[in-house]
Amino acid sequence: MYSRRIVLWVTALLIAFAQPCLAEQVDSGVPGMIFDHDVPVTMTDGVQLRVNIYRPEKSGRYPVLMLMGPYGKDTSMADAPAYKTSWGKLIAKYPDLCRKSSCRYIRFEAPDPERWVADGYIVIHADVRGAGASPGVLDPFSPRETEDYATLITWAARQAWSSGKVGLLGTSFQAINQYQVAALQPEGLAAILPWEGAFDQYREIAYYGGILNVAWEFWWTHQVVPNQNGNAQTPLVDSINGGTDTGAPLAPDVLKQNRVDPVEAFAQHPFDDTYYRQRTPDASQIKVPLLDVANWTDWSTAGYRFAASKGKWLRIQTGDHLTPFYSDEALALQKRFFDHFLKGVDNGWEKEPRVAVQIRRPNGTVWRNAGAWPLPGTRWQRYYLDAANASMAPGLEHLASAQKSYAGLGDELTFTTKPFSKETEFTGPIGVRLWVGSSTADMDIFAALRLIDPQGRDVTFIGNSDPNVPLNLGYLRVSHRAVDRTKSTLYQPFHPHVASEPMTPGRLYPVDVEFTEPTSIVIPRGYRLALTIQGRDFGYGPDANIVHANDYPLPDAHNSGLFFAAHPNRDAKLYGGTNTVATGRDHASYLLLPRIPR
The missing domain is CATH 3.40.50.1820 (Alpha/Beta hydrolase fold, catalytic domain)
Structure with a gap:
């Protein structure tokens, strides 16, 4: 026998479809x-x-x-x-x-x-x-x-x-x-x-x-x-x-x-x-x-x-x-x-073509067709971070251990590559693995992948909701660091976000930063990549040293993209501690990039 609720639902449905x-x-x-x-x-x-x-x-x-x-x-x-x-x-x-x-x-x-x-x-x-x-x-x-x-x-x-x-x-x-x-x-x-x-x-x-x-x-x-x-x-x-x-x-x-x-x-x-x-x-x-x-x-x-x-x-x-x-x-x-x-x-x-992507360059874009996503032939390349000299480069799995600290709500850490010696393309999902610690029971990670030109200026791009954005942005609240490996891939961790696991102050934890979207850039010779890690919104202010790929004006906002984190749940006592990034040996931290062979 149908319940009264189902009868009423069906009656309303019939009225909806029959009405003039x-x-x-x-x-x-x-x-x-x-x-x-x-x-x-x-x-x-x-x-x-x-x-x-x-x-x-x-x-x-x-x-x-x-x-x-x-x-x-x-x-x-x-x-x-x-x-x-x-x-x-x-x-x-x-x-x-x-x-x-x-x-x-x-x-x-x-x-x-x-x-x-x-x-x-x-x-x-x-x-x-x-x-x-x-x-x-x-x-x-x-x-x-x-x-x-x-x-x-x-x-x-x-x-x-x-x-x-x-x-x-x-x-x-x-x-x-x-x-x-x-x-x-x-x-x-x-x-x-x-x-x-x-x-x-x-x-x-x-x-x-x-x-x-x-x-x-x-x-x-x-x-x-x-x-x-x-x-x-x-x-x-x-x-x-x-x-x-x-x-x-x-x-x-x-x-x-x-x-x-x-x-x-x-x-x-x-x-x-x-x-x-x-x-x-x-x-x-x-x-x-x-x-x-x-x-x-x-x-x-x-x-x-x-x-x-x-x-x-x-x-x-x-x-x-x-x-x-x-x-x-x-x-x-x-x-x-x-x-x-x-x-x-x-x-x-x-x-x-099942996939078409607009490949970005500092001076324009070009469309490319493909049969699958990520792009066939993608070679995943790790750029290992070195806290000793704020650098990152491939093939440095056995770096000496080093650590660098920063104020959770104020400072930042930036790791930079050497100038690229030849044109290099990265198109696809990216990942960041970090070993981190804090003086408090939690920390927020805001990561920005940036392109730096030979004059030391940030090259920015038009984003969905912001005319000046870096190559990519990632986020993670470290108490949400748990990963479901059955739903994760090499390049895309899946965080269940179903519970909070406080940090023990002073202890180091491996974490995978969440990037919801992929990136694309053909890096010209002489340009560098930079990875910035901080505990607050990433953004460019009116005095930022940037050059836009399409000559857009500098913004007034201090956050990039469709995200803003200022909220009462950002308790300064909890998220404003002294944060640490560890690199090398047992604490290998790295940026994972999707290199596209020439």
Whole structure:
């Protein structure tokens, strides 16, 4: 006998699939495109989310591209305070963008519907529960939110104008939730294209190496909460009808009850527990074709590496995570992928190289295709650290023992190679093994792999969220040093992050620093590599001696990449001790690099 809960769930599901489109049809202003605004779709618990539907005027059944996010399906990127900088960079990069489209419907990190509808696609953009016009509790990446997405996908696949095939497209937030919902295998889902989205909710979002990432507080406060459903004080303007698109006003105390602050939730869950496992997809259940577009700085090759899909492709690029998404080259790539899997077009996609990587140089980049990841022929090379003279080099397994100490919250240790005598390439995952100790019961390790030019300047690169980043960044809270060897590889340790093991002051411990993403660099003759170890955020200040590969200005921030560690859980008494790195003989510390033979 079915339980009452199951009967109610099935009844709500049937209502959701049977309901008509109660659309407010708006003149799109775009020839050949119909715009259905604020269409209600009922979820399994009876809550109605709101979606925008952009579809061809010519009758027929078309494949659907869908995305679901918290930023406002009706919020113009050009006018919203939180997105004006991004919009300015986008238009500066592609000044003719709005000559190919009216740009009226471009939303933050979302595809431009005009450029898809014209090629026979329907685009559906949904406000997540609790955001914009969709009521309910705003709880990013929650199981409830993922279930909503699955309901929307199947609803779209069953509409009269749909071919029954749904693909997912979007960047950042709208890439992360693609992995989540794909693991539920909803009816109608035919392919996904997550563009620079994280996969592991603990290791890539909440905690880096076991250290809480409070950078999300800025995202939450400036980009998400302003668009909360019921927020009468929102600065965001409804670009379709004017005014606001956040529904009926709610009292401040009700608004607070209707949202779950992610950083507060992260702080309450310092270990990789059920909270994160409910939000990290079961990769074995992701079986649809996927194209994972990753970035050398943050987010993420994990979806490609772990998904069970037989048809999966990986591209790793440089640059920020927004402007490349809107380039003509990106649009052509996206359309080739979806034309093949949603329309059945025989365009040779199946012969597309499984891996394509954008190899970085100090003066530019070049694309390279490969059949697997890491790249075939990779030779793993250890650069051994020597604390006696702050150097590192290959082939020094039998160095004399040495130690060097530094203040946990102030100083740093940097180990530098000799100038390279010939051009050398390193492309792939990296690792750092250190022997460390502290005068306290714990320590945080912030590691930065840097490229130094012949004039002694740091060469920086454009990162996912920062225009000046080093080659790579790694993190580890030493009390989280335990490694699961069954899930680890030579180049990628897997820390379970399920318990804290305090250090004994003065004792040395071997630790493997966690790097979530790989790197790529062709090092010219005369350049050097440097590995910096410290106990605080790594970053470049306005007075840093750097040269950017693309002449970007010096930043004001003092942290690099999508990470910031300042938080009350960084107790100075615990993490501000005197830290020590040991090298040589029984305490061999090294940097593991993926050398690509010429």
